[in-house]
Amino acid sequence: MQALQGQKENHPSGRDSADDEKQKPSTLVRRGLIPETRPQRILALATFVNMMGSGVFMVSAALFFTRVVGLPLGQVGLGLGVAAAVGLFAGVPVGHLADRRGSRGVYLWMLVIQGVAMAALVLVQSFWLVLVALCVGELARSAGGAARGPLVRGIGGADLTRYRAYLRSVANLAGSCAAVAAGFAVQYDTRPAYLALVLGNALSFVASAAIVAALPPIPPVPAPQTANPWDAMKDRAYVAVTVLDGIMSIHHQVLLFALPLWIIGHTDAPRWLIGGAALVNTALVVLLQVRASRGVDDSVSAGKAMRRSGAAFFVGMAAMAAAAGLPSWLALIGIVIGVIVHTVGELWHTAGSLELRFSLAPAHAQGQYMGLFGFGAGLANVVAPTVLALLCIAWGAPGWLLLGGVFVVAGLVTPHFVRWAERTRPYAKQPA
Known part of the structure; x- marks a missing residue:
């Protein structure tokens, strides 16, 4: 009994070690493989x-x-x-x-x-x-x-x-x-x-x-009396950020639509690289998205991430465009480098985009503002094939560089519009 009592006294909380083990997160949680x-x-x-x-x-x-x-x-x-x-x-x-x-x-x-x-x-x-x-x-x-x-x-x-x-x-x-x-x-x-x-x-x-259905219900956040179903559409700064994000979102189709056509029609790179590029992109996103999002936890850091992503898209697209006319092995190297750098831009864009759509929206109108932000990204997916076909495939290397330049400009101006959105928010900032 004295030994047992001594063990409990030595433990700072007075609990036995078995109780502590129950409080510790599992190895999978600590390693980030499953949520907490x-x-x-x-x-x-x-x-x-x-x-x-x-x-x-x-x-x-x-x-x-x-x-x-x-x-x-x-x-x-x-x-x-x-x-x-x-x-x-x-x-x-x-x-x-x-x-x-x-x-x-x-x-x-x-x-x-x-x-x-x-x-x-x-x-x-x-x-x-x-x-x-x-x-x-x-x-x-x-x-x-x-x-x-x-x-x-x-x-x-x-x-x-x-x-x-x-x-x-x-x-x-x-x-x-x-x-x-x-x-x-x-x-x-x-x-x-x-x-x-x-x-x-x-x-x-x-x-x-x-x-x-197994999730607990999430109670709605009370809305101010002046709130209405179209607040998001009236928030001009948020609309502007949505437009810029939509322009940047065209990058999603670069590897899916433009690159396969570019490899087949304009380079001597091996055809298996089409599937290989998709595999590299997916693997990097799965492995690195959480790490790339660290520190992107407010609108300021999100704006900076968007700016970095625009520069990465330009470098990646320039590398892919340069593969045209090169020997097969050099074209392969250029495209792989381009895909990796482009994916880094995707990681930064995703981190910044996700943060902006949440942090710039009032807590009581998250769904409404998410719907508007989704409209921008969805519209980009609709127009992207046409834009990429005209610039990257029909025009060739200059078109790749031009679109990369558009991404750079969109990334550079995004922090300015984010600051505007912070200054002119229609409702006081509410806790999450």
């Missing part, structure tokens, strides 16, 4: 399942519509483009609904609607019905992204910056797994294989909704 709290882990799992299904569909969508539904490729491109454009307009109003009614429930229902719209694609055979299903799905996707913003903020905890970066890494890891899974189905190239991918995506939305 249960709600954070739940949302991360929902993110992985959701992005896994969406990634599978993105890889195989064109083949599904042409080989299974029987649509001409021109109609497929038109349908996907129209749906993407229509989906842009759902973010602000549904984001406001999430702010006032609770983000978890709104996000959950948007996932369910996406699942229903995706499942409907296996039943339709005409272009117009396909277009309706795609538009409904895109509206729900855009709205869900706006509703998810307050949810991430609500459960992100004290280290919200790190958690956002972690979710970004999870999404990229899911995309890589999705590409592998879709590759097996494409290899079979049969109707049942493509139907399985589409239905798998539909099930992923439903599964994500079921996982999100």
